[in-house]
Amino acid sequence: MKIHCIPLETPLNLEFRISRESMVNYKGLIIIAEHDGITGTGEGVPSSYYGHTLKDVLEECTCIDHKKIHSLEDLKIIKTELTPLKTSIDLLYHDLKGKEDKKPLFKLLNLSHEKKESSITIPLTESSHIPEILDESGISIIKLKLGEGVKKDLERLKAIREHTDCPVRVDANEGWTRNEATQMLKLLERHEVELVEQPLQKDDISGLRKLRSLTDIPIFIDEPIVFPEDVEKYADACDGVVVKVMKHGGVTPTLKCIKRAKELEKKVMIGCFLETSLGITAASHLLSLVDFVDLDGNLFLENDPFTGARITGGSIEPPLKPGIGVDFSPSFTFF
Numbered sequence: 001m002k003i004h005c006i007p008l009e010t011p012l013n014l015e016f017r018i019s020r021e022s023m024v025n026y027k028g029l030i031i032i033a034e035h036d037g038i039t040g041t042g043e044g045v046p047s048s049y050y051g052h053t054l055k056d057v058l059e060e061c062t063c064i065d066h067k068k069i070h071s072l073e074d075l076k077i078i079k080t081e082l083t084p085l086k087t088s089i090d091l092l093y094h095d096l097k098g099k100e101d102k103k104p105l106f107k108l109l110n111l112s113h114e115k116k117e118s119s120i121t122i123p124l125t126e127s128s129h130i131p132e133i134l135d136e137s138g139i140s141i142i143k144l145k146l147g148e149g150v151k152k153d154l155e156r157l158k159a160i161r162e163h164t165d166c167p168v169r170v171d172a173n174e175g176w177t178r179n180e181a182t183q184m185l186k187l188l189e190r191h192e193v194e195l196v197e198q199p200l201q202k203d204d205i206s207g208l209r210k211l212r213s214l215t216d217i218p219i220f221i222d223e224p225i226v227f228p229e230d231v232e233k234y235a236d237a238c239d240g241v242v243v244k245v246m247k248h249g250g251v252t253p254t255l256k257c258i259k260r261a262k263e264l265e266k267k268v269m270i271g272c273f274l275e276t277s278l279g280i281t282a283a284s285h286l287l288s289l290v291d292f293v294d295l296d297g298n299l300f301l302e303n304d305p306f307t308g309a310r311i312t313g314g315s316i317e318p319p320l321k322p323g324i325g326v327d328f329s330p331s332f333t334f335f
């Protein structure tokens with residue numbers, strides 16, 4: 001089986017700013033392969049936060065021994081420590097396997113088809129821009145990026161609440177000190193925030209425990225939750241965890257993290273990176289397993305090479321087509 005590894009860089013339709021970084025481009029790996037007349041696709045997105053670059057991923061792609069891959073199961077012999085490549089191969093496997101078995105991915109995984117409401121992100125922006133964003137976006141659940149100090153963050157919260165009473169989930173992306181987080185929790189309560197993600201630095205487990213004792217707002221942990229054992233490590237410091245297909249290395253390890261979270265009676269949010277509709281659609285097949293949904297990464301790509309699951313009217317659902325269920329966008333050519 002010949003696996004085509006294609007680097008893809010495409011602009012975002014806005015500057016996506018969070019507390020520690022700002023992004024204006026999507027950069028990812030798309031893989032395409034044909035097996036028994038069926039074409040399958042996969043995607044992996046390198047995250048600088050986790051130390052991955054597209055250059056490293058592309059170099060690793062050159063080590064794939066295509067001659068040794070004869071069957072779908074052989075895709076599992078490709079060993080790599082680079083999560084983006086691991087993710088793209090896992091998605092390729094599931095896409096081809098679903099198409100071969102003529103089953104949509106959720107059915108292949110013995111899951112049910114569910115449609116769920118998803119939040120849409122408002123990146124860090126001036127509070128004066130927030131009313132305009134809310135008017136234009138049709139957002140029904142807000143995921144508000146914060147983590148830029150109490151004064152600016154409070155202005156953003158006020159701007160939201162002056163405009164809408166819809167559910168608001170806050171993500172500080174490790175941006176607050178302990179002192180700021182303690183102040184912010186009170187303000188989040190006052191502004192009826194539904195939950196808060198990653199209020200402190202990822203390693204500050206005792207700080208997270210303390211914060212949790214101070215509030216009824218559920219605290220979710222995202223950045224340090226990569227492996228199932230991480231869920232256990234943070235179990236007494238959080239109410240829930242954020243899983244992402246791109247973060248864990250594909251559907252298979254994401255299912256393991258969800259299973260561990262449920263065993264530990266933690267709530268689960270499925271989130272995403274800035275990724276194409278391929279990654280988002282793969283994640284949408286897991287909707288029946290999760291409590292909260294944040295699958296909006298494809299909405300920020302100026303040119304999405306795929307069409308698939310997409311938040312419409314505030315909700316998202318997996319396609320019923322075999323495999324992951326995406327099509328190539330008519331306007332996009334890879335070759």
Ligand SMILES: [Mg+2]
Nearest residue numbers: 171197222242
């Ligand atoms: Mg997050």
